[in-house]
Amino acid sequence: MAEPILRGPLIIVLTLLLAIVLALVPLPAGSPEALKFLRPDWVGLGLIYWAIAVPERVGVLTAFALGLVTDLVLSTGFGYHSLGFVILAALAASSYQQVRMLEIWQQAMLVIFALFLVTTAQYAVLTLIMERQLSLLVFLKPLSSGLMWPWVFLLLRLCRRRYL
């Protein structure tokens, strides 16, 4: 029992770190602006996977911390990502038993829905409270993320089975 506990958290941390790096990879200079709205929410996807697969390890507290780190690295305002990730983790915590039973494509639909919810919350906070303008194109992000879900799911399941 001792060994998986030692190895377990490490693979979770590593994959989430990798997701943050992926989220940070700058677009090549001169690429069209719309491209950045199509970048999947890698960190969010990773979080969703782990929160569903090992809810006893990855819960809202982890999500909150992860969000703060993401905010720091991507230099979004502190709280922007943690806000969304807390919602994601709470949704996962309340429904992981059902979600695990679903087909991958059904999960992808749910992922799109959850991320859509999160984006709406973030959009509302940003525009209503902060009075900043944000292009409505941000709502493309959940879609592209949903398309990526199957691959993220398979890859992370491989990681989990091997290392966790």
Added chain:
Amino acid sequence: MKQLFLERSNPRNQAVVLFIVSLLLFVIDGKSDALDPVRQSTGLVLEPVYWLSTAPSRLIAGVSDIFESRDVQRATLRERNQQIRLLQAGQLKMSALEAENARLRSLLGSASRMNESVLIAEIKGLSPDPSAHHITLDKGRDDGVFVGQPVIDAAGLVGQVVEASSRLSKVLLVTDQNHAVPVLAVRTAAQLIAEGRGQRDMLSLRHVSASLDLKVGDLLVTSGLGQRFPSGYPVGLIQSYHLPPGAAFAQVLVKPTSRLQTLDHVLLVFDEGLPAERSDPDRTTTDG
């Protein structure tokens, strides 16, 4: 798995609390600079992460260098040489003008502002955050870059440095909706403020009174007010002027002269005429 239900006694309450904490943090961070020290102090820790994140672009650049055909390279070389010749020709006149300008200024008794040096920086990439217009440069504090430093390209003002780690720096573009720059209309010498709108190819002018003489096509340059940007760098051309009937202020859109869409290299400006130490980086211009 046995502890599963014991451990997570009340995730819902926890979630609600953390949600509210996030919300508070976000508002605090957005409305004040209380959390800025945290950001500044973590720059060093984050360096490897940034380095990792630029690995793909470095790889692509390296590979495309290898595969770029000789013909293409020859063509670009020819083009560059032509450009150099043109610029040299322009420079001839420039030095004469510079001397004349210095003479006239000395007649007027005002100090010459030609003592600016620049540093060429390569753009590592655009920010992944859709709500902000940032670019990352490959020059940092080690190269003398400082927070608040003006950034230009060959055609005009690009923005200012907002974060500088030892080898990288982050530049806020003039088009970011948190950015504003004091400008001067060259034709009429009207003092205005050009602010970003969050659109890549557009700025707008703030508080343009209906009586102000502005026309489509007017060139706006930095006015040097606010002590942040040196004066005289082109910012944009007025693209549209709309005065709604009965309104006190006109809506004026400005197209930036710098090629913000296709940037690959920019110039960091070191202006000896400006105070080097700035304690409060963006406030003077952003709150304008």
